[in-house]
Amino acid sequence: MAQVSSPYQAFARTAARRPDLTFALAPASARLPWAPEGFRISYGEAAADVAALRAAYVAAGYGRGSRLALLMQNRPEFLLHWLALNAIGASIVPLNSDMRPDELRHQMTVSVAEAVIAVPGFDTLLAGVPEGIPVASPDAPPPAARAIRVPDGGHPEDEAALLFTSGSTGMPKACILSNHYFLNVAEWYVSMPGLGAMTPDAEVSLTPLPFFHMNALGCTAVGMMLIGGAIVPLDRFHPDRWWATIADSGATIVHSLGVIPAILLQRPATPDDTRHRARFTFGPGVDAQHKIDFEARFNLPIIEGWAMTETGGSGVTDTAGVSYEPGRRCIGRPRAGMEWRIVNDADEDLPLGQAGELLVRSAGADPRRGFFSGYLGNPEATEEAWRGGWFHTGDIVAADAAGLLYFVDRKKSIIRRSGENISALEVEAALAADPAVKAVAVTPVSDPVRDEEVFAFIVPADESPDAAALLERVADRLSYHKLPGYVLYAEALPVSSTQKLQRGQIKSDAEAAVSDGRALDLRRTKGALRKAH
The missing domain is CATH 2.30.38.10 (Luciferase; Domain 3)
Structure with a gap:
C-alpha cells in the first residue's frame, strides 16, 4: 500500500485512481432526516466538492494550525468539510448535537476553536458558543479566520481532530489526534486477518456511530478512504429499520456496540433479518451470551475488540x-x-x-x-x-x-452506557449544583440492554425532591444519556475515614437497590427528556 500521510491524502489517492467508486451512500430505507430518499456520492463528486471547500477556507484565511468546530451530525457534508480542512493543515472539533449549551461552552473554551460550522436547527445548543466566535452554515462562505495562516497539509504529526472523551477526573478532556493517529487506526482496521480481511474497492462499511467518536471517524471513514471502500453513515441506530438498511445499502461490514445485539435479539423475526450480505459486524462490548445468540439467529459473526x-x-x-x-x-x-x-x-x-x-x-x-x-x-x-x-x-x-x-x-469511575463513556464525577457535579441536593454519589449499575446505566445516590438538602422534576432541571446541563436512570434517596453516603467516597461499596449497594426494587426507575423519564430536548 503506497504511503500517504493524512486522511485527505488517503481520500485524494482513491479519488484520483477510481473516481467512479462510491464514496458515501445511504438507502431510502435508512430514512435519514437530511436525506429521506437516500443519497449516493462518488469519489469524483466528493473530490470536486472538497476542492471547492478547500478554496473557500483558504480564501477565508485558514491554514496549518487552524481549528474549527463542526456541528454536522453524520451528514456527508461533515466528511467533505473535514477533508477540505485536513488538506490545508487545519484541524476540527466534531460536536455532539445531543450536548447541552454548558457542555458545548466547555468544549469550545477548551478547544479554542475559532469558528463553528453548523447545520440549521440547533439554535438552543449554539447559545453555548462563547461570545465572539462566529457560527456559519456549511453552505455559506466560511467566516474570516482570526489570524491568516498558510495552507500546508499532510504533516504526519499535525493535529487532524480534537475529540473529547470522558475521564475519571470530571469534565471531558480533549484528545489531540494527529494525521498519523488516524492512518494508524485505519491501517489496523483494514488489515485485520481471517474473517476481518477486506478487499480493496469492494467494501461497504455501515456505521450508526457518530463522527465525534474515533471508531466512526478512524475506522469506518478513513479506513474506507484508504482502500477505496464506501461509507454508510447513519444518523443513529434504529431497530425497526436496521436490517433493511444493511441489506439495501449493500453493506459488507457493519459497526455496532454491545447494546445493539441486545436490542435486536428482543425483536420479533422478520424476512429482513438475514437478507443482508454483510460478512461480519465489528461490535466491541457485546455480552458473551448475546454474541452466541446473535450469530446463530442473524447469520452475522461478531468481531470483538x-x-x-x-x-x-x-x-x-x-x-x-x-x-x-x-x-x-x-x-x-x-x-x-x-x-x-x-x-x-x-x-x-x-x-x-x-x-x-x-x-x-x-x-x-x-x-x-x-x-x-x-x-x-x-x-x-x-x-x-x-x-x-x-x-x-x-x-x-x-x-x-x-x-x-x-x-x-x-x-x-466511568459508566459505559450504550457505547458512551460517562464520567461519574461530571454527573455528580451537575446534580450537586441543584439546590435540592445536599450530597450525591454516582455509579454504574448493570443493564441487560445498555451494558451499564447511571445510578445516583442522593442525600436531599431538605425533603426528598420529585425525582422526575430533578432530572428535568439537570437535563438543561447534561446530555440525556448522562442523566441517572435510577435514583435512591439516602440519609448519608458511605465514606472512608478520610471522607472519600467508598466507590466499591456504593456500586454494590446500587446493584442491590436495583435488584430488590428500592431504587426509583427513571429510565422512561430519561427517554422522554431526550425527545423533549
Missing part, C-alpha cells in the same frame, strides 16, 4: 482470526507492535490468568507512537496517564496462555 480514544491503533485488540471458548468476554489478541502488561495497584506485574489493570504502549524507541498526542491544555493529566512509561487504561483484564485478553471490569 478493545481500544480507547487515547490508544488509537497502537493500543488495540481484536478477535479477527482468533478462536476462543464461546461464552467468555474475549477482546482478542493485541496488535503486533503493541506491548502490554497486567498489573496491580502498585503497577507490579501479576501472574498469568490473574486480572488487573491493562497498561499499554508501542514497541520501539517511541512508546507513544500512534497514540493520542496528549490532552489539550492538560499536560498533568497526560503525564499521569503515561506514568512509568506506560499508558494506564483503567480497564481490568486477564490474559490466557495463548496471549488472548479477556475484559473483566473498569477501574476508573
Whole structure:
C-alpha cells in the first residue's frame, strides 16, 4: 500500500485512481432526516466538492494550525468539510448535537476553536458558543479566520481532530489526534486477518456511530478512504429499520456496540433479518451470551475488540482470526507492535490468568507512537496517564496462555452506557449544583440492554425532591444519556475515614437497590427528556 500521510491524502489517492467508486451512500430505507430518499456520492463528486471547500477556507484565511468546530451530525457534508480542512493543515472539533449549551461552552473554551460550522436547527445548543466566535452554515462562505495562516497539509504529526472523551477526573478532556493517529487506526482496521480481511474497492462499511467518536471517524471513514471502500453513515441506530438498511445499502461490514445485539435479539423475526450480505459486524462490548445468540439467529459473526480514544491503533485488540471458548468476554489478541502488561495497584506485574489493570504502549524507541498526542491544555493529566512509561487504561483484564485478553471490569469511575463513556464525577457535579441536593454519589449499575446505566445516590438538602422534576432541571446541563436512570434517596453516603467516597461499596449497594426494587426507575423519564430536548 503506497504511503500517504493524512486522511485527505488517503481520500485524494482513491479519488484520483477510481473516481467512479462510491464514496458515501445511504438507502431510502435508512430514512435519514437530511436525506429521506437516500443519497449516493462518488469519489469524483466528493473530490470536486472538497476542492471547492478547500478554496473557500483558504480564501477565508485558514491554514496549518487552524481549528474549527463542526456541528454536522453524520451528514456527508461533515466528511467533505473535514477533508477540505485536513488538506490545508487545519484541524476540527466534531460536536455532539445531543450536548447541552454548558457542555458545548466547555468544549469550545477548551478547544479554542475559532469558528463553528453548523447545520440549521440547533439554535438552543449554539447559545453555548462563547461570545465572539462566529457560527456559519456549511453552505455559506466560511467566516474570516482570526489570524491568516498558510495552507500546508499532510504533516504526519499535525493535529487532524480534537475529540473529547470522558475521564475519571470530571469534565471531558480533549484528545489531540494527529494525521498519523488516524492512518494508524485505519491501517489496523483494514488489515485485520481471517474473517476481518477486506478487499480493496469492494467494501461497504455501515456505521450508526457518530463522527465525534474515533471508531466512526478512524475506522469506518478513513479506513474506507484508504482502500477505496464506501461509507454508510447513519444518523443513529434504529431497530425497526436496521436490517433493511444493511441489506439495501449493500453493506459488507457493519459497526455496532454491545447494546445493539441486545436490542435486536428482543425483536420479533422478520424476512429482513438475514437478507443482508454483510460478512461480519465489528461490535466491541457485546455480552458473551448475546454474541452466541446473535450469530446463530442473524447469520452475522461478531468481531470483538478493545481500544480507547487515547490508544488509537497502537493500543488495540481484536478477535479477527482468533478462536476462543464461546461464552467468555474475549477482546482478542493485541496488535503486533503493541506491548502490554497486567498489573496491580502498585503497577507490579501479576501472574498469568490473574486480572488487573491493562497498561499499554508501542514497541520501539517511541512508546507513544500512534497514540493520542496528549490532552489539550492538560499536560498533568497526560503525564499521569503515561506514568512509568506506560499508558494506564483503567480497564481490568486477564490474559490466557495463548496471549488472548479477556475484559473483566473498569477501574476508573466511568459508566459505559450504550457505547458512551460517562464520567461519574461530571454527573455528580451537575446534580450537586441543584439546590435540592445536599450530597450525591454516582455509579454504574448493570443493564441487560445498555451494558451499564447511571445510578445516583442522593442525600436531599431538605425533603426528598420529585425525582422526575430533578432530572428535568439537570437535563438543561447534561446530555440525556448522562442523566441517572435510577435514583435512591439516602440519609448519608458511605465514606472512608478520610471522607472519600467508598466507590466499591456504593456500586454494590446500587446493584442491590436495583435488584430488590428500592431504587426509583427513571429510565422512561430519561427517554422522554431526550425527545423533549
